Amino acid sequence: MGAAGAHLVRLVYIDRIAIVMAFLAVPASSVRPRPASEQGGMLLVSGGRRHVNRLDTQASIRSMGFKLPVVPEISPVSFCGRELVDSRPLLVATRVGFAARGVMYLLVAYFALTFGLAQDGSEALEHLESGLGRVLLGIMALGFAAYGVWRLLEAFMDSAGHGTSAKGLAKRIGGGVSGLIHLGLSFSACKLALGLGAEGGDSTEAGASTALGMAGGEWALGIAAVAVMAVGLYQFVSAIKLGFLKHLEPRVAGKAWIKWAGRAGFAARGVVFVLVGIFFWRAMITESAAQAGGMGDAIAALPATAQTVVAAGLLMFGIFSLIEARYRSIDNPARSGR
Structure with missing residues (x-):
């Protein structure tokens, strides 16, 4: 040639x-x-x-004789999100987040049962603001942040397969709200760990005041009230139907004491969330931020006996969260088929 x-x-x-x-x-x-x-x-x-x-x-x-691999068609955002959800460091940190949530609920329940103090989660964390407690707060801040990111990604990508029905969207919105709440807890824990102190005043009331000061803020409060009450009702449904067990590894999901710990915990959370939703609704109706309230206000609004029962339930939820930190299935649902 x-x-x-x-x-x-x-x-x-x-x-x-x-x-x-x-x-x-x-x-x-x-x-x-x-x-x-x-x-x-x-x-x-x-x-x-x-x-x-x-x-x-x-x-x-x-x-030309080339063999082409079959490549699934996914958007760049979905691809990056799934890669992040499947990130081992994020999954490990998310388990730390479940443990941090458990510690927070244990603190809330302990001070309610022992000293009769009705406190929000962020207020309970202030008791750790000394010595080695700051180290624990730093770890919890990381865990809360990872848990929040994981919840937001799960809601955005619908990796749990809830779909776009009214019920599915409600679950995804609830997960997204949970993610934002835990990112806020991460910020609070981080400030405490660094010795910067907690924010003064009622954060829930401050948030309601900010909302009321904006155009259409009353509607925002109303939507928040309905959403929080819906989350509370969903806690009751989970407690009755034991829906929380499907996320646990089978070898522990069948244990009777875990079932009852979860039931008591989710029922207690249902009471708290419904009351918080009512507080937000009342703040919308009266256009008064002082009517809004968080977990501590919900516990304090109950009769003495009911306070003890709900606090005991929150203690059970703290224990159940620690169980989730070890035995919950949080691998990428797209890979595991969940």
Whole structure:
């Protein structure tokens, strides 16, 4: 073969390699589908722009003897989100978040049962603001942050498979709200760990005051009230139907004491959330932020006997959260098929 022939062969193979590289570099979701009216040709011209027709490109590459892998079509956002959800450091830190939630509820229950103090979670964390307690607060801050991110990703990506029905969207919104709450707890724990002190005043009342000061703030409070009450009712449903067990490993989900600990814990949380929702609704009706309240206000609003019962239930929820930290299935649902 002469020099001209060899040069022509090189050009042909270089052209083929360039086509393969171009195909692999272009995400499937960014490739425009070919109109049915267009016939033949691998490079199409539309509006003065050239774009690659995927089916023709695949056929052309296969005709060269190359084998193409089957690549699922996912958006860049979904891909990055699933990669993050499947990140082992995030999953480990999320388990720390479950443990941090357990410690927080144990503190709330302990001070309610022992000293009759009705406190929010962030207020209970202030009791750790000394010595080695700050180290624990730092670890809890990391755990709360990871838990919050995981909840938000789960809600955004619908990795739990709730779907887009009214019930499914309600669950996803509830998960997203939980994520935001735990990010707030992470911020509070971080400040305490650094010795910056807690924010003065009632954070729930301050949030309601901010909402009422905005245009349409009453509606925002009303929506928050309905959402929180709905979450509370869902806690009762979980307590009755034992829905929380499906997230635990089978070897522990069948233990009777874990079932009853979860039942008591979710029922107590249901009482607290419903009352908090009522407080928000009352703040909307009266346009008074002082009517809003959090977990501590909900416990304090109950009769003495009911306070003890609910506090005991919150103690059980703290224990159940520690069990979740070890035995909850939180692997990527897309991979595990959950």
